[in-house]
Amino acid sequence: MTAPVHFDKVTLIGIGLIGSSIARALGVLGLAGTVVAADRSEAVVARVQELGLADEATTDLAAAVKDADLVVLCVPVGACGAVAEIIAPHLKTGAIVSDVGSVKGSVVAQMAPFMPTDVHFIPAHPVAGTEHSGPDSGFAELFHERWCIVTPPAGTDPEAVERLTAFWQALGSRTEVMAPDHHDLVLAITSHVPHLIAYNIVGTASDLEQVTESEVIKFSAGGFRDFTRIAASDPTMWRDVFLHNKEAVLEVLGRFTEDLIALQRNIRWAQGDQLFDLFTRTRAIRRSIIDQHQDTADPDFGRARK
Ligand SMILES: NC(=O)C1=CN([C@@H]2O[C@H](COP(=O)(O)OP(=O)(O)OC[C@H]3O[C@@H](n4cnc5c(N)ncnc54)[C@H](O)[C@@H]3O)[C@@H](O)[C@H]2O)C=CC1
Numbered sequence: 001m002t003a004p005v006h007f008d009k010v011t012l013i014g015i016g017l018i019g020s021s022i023a024r025a026l027g028v029l030g031l032a033g034t035v036v037a038a039d040r041s042e043a044v045v046a047r048v049q050e051l052g053l054a055d056e057a058t059t060d061l062a063a064a065v066k067d068a069d070l071v072v073l074c075v076p077v078g079a080c081g082a083v084a085e086i087i088a089p090h091l092k093t094g095a096i097v098s099d100v101g102s103v104k105g106s107v108v109a110q111m112a113p114f115m116p117t118d119v120h121f122i123p124a125h126p127v128a129g130t131e132h133s134g135p136d137s138g139f140a141e142l143f144h145e146r147w148c149i150v151t152p153p154a155g156t157d158p159e160a161v162e163r164l165t166a167f168w169q170a171l172g173s174r175t176e177v178m179a180p181d182h183h184d185l186v187l188a189i190t191s192h193v194p195h196l197i198a199y200n201i202v203g204t205a206s207d208l209e210q211v212t213e214s215e216v217i218k219f220s221a222g223g224f225r226d227f228t229r230i231a232a233s234d235p236t237m238w239r240d241v242f243l244h245n246k247e248a249v250l251e252v253l254g255r256f257t258e259d260l261i262a263l264q265r266n267i268r269w270a271q272g273d274q275l276f277d278l279f280t281r282t283r284a285i286r287r288s289i290i291d292q293h294q295d296t297a298d299p300d301f302g303r304a305r306k
Pocket residue numbers: 013014015016017018019038039040041044074075076077079082083100101102103125126127128129130131132133134135234237241
């Protein structure tokens with residue numbers, strides 16, 4: 001039997017890119033009887049009301065979760081513990097409490113101690129986003145054809161996991177269940193370290209004395225432009241990602257640094273075969289990613305050429 005995807009009352013906490021995208025999708029799809037939007041920022045709450053993103057909008061997080069069947073935290077990962085502490089005493093028995101944080105081990109560690117035993121705590125991560133933030137930047141289709149990784153703690157009620165999974169599938173996502181630590185290692189290599197590299201190279205370019213900032217802007221080629229898009233991502237969100245996925249990021253960064261030094265040697269000693277072999281291997285990886293995404297009509301790869 002497939003799990004029901006409709007919830008009588010959904011409360012979203014943190015109405016930025018992700019929270020407002022979920023709110024918009026709920027509105028379009030009619031998946032909730034009532035949508036409550038909560039944020040600590042009065043300016044955000046006022047904007048949510050102007051945009052008509054929810055049935056109710058408030059800065060009172062405790063009141064917002066009252067009677068909610070599904071509560072989703074969409075705040076920076078460093079804020080999850082504090083929010084959990086505020087809402088915990090007000091959660092409805094049987095509610096599903098989830099989040100969308102880009103790191104999972106730390107979110108579990110921060111939130112689990114506050115979760116009452118009569119709610120279903122199921123962290124998740126929609127691997128879908130942009131470099132933009134705030135309630136104006138969201139859109140209902142953000143999650144289409146994207147993965148949502150669900151990381152239920154051991155012993156979680158399978159029916160609740162199925163309900164949350166069905167919810168994300170209704171939003172357009174493909175879902176996969178994973179252990180939090182494994183999630184954090186996978187995302188360290190596929191998302192977190194790439195963001196760090198982008199922040200670093202754009203920082204290096206802006207610090208170069210011999211090349212002016214206006215030359216960097218004027219002559220930026222495609223690859224560098226892509227880095228500047230990523231490096232425009234929200235500073236609070238990404239500070240928290242690195243502070244809360246420290247171990248996995250440092251592990252991947254150690255490997256990355258060794259490989260970069262090997263490349264440095266290849267260039268210094270004119271070892272063209274080594275460079276050619278690596279670039280051939282990496283080109284094959286790009287081709288297999290495109291092949292896989294063409295099967296699933298991923299919008300990012302719609303115009304991609306091998
Ligand atoms: N931006 C992206 O591309 C993606 C982000 N995520 C995750 O989603 C979460 C939210 O990210 P965005 O929507 O991009 O952020 P955002 O910056 O657009 O929105 C975050 C909102 O949370 C509110 N907030 C912060 N601390 C709060 C607190 N203590 N109590 C109540 N509200 C609080 C802020 O006022 C803001 O409105 C993060 O954990 C991030 O790791 C996941 C996938 C993609």
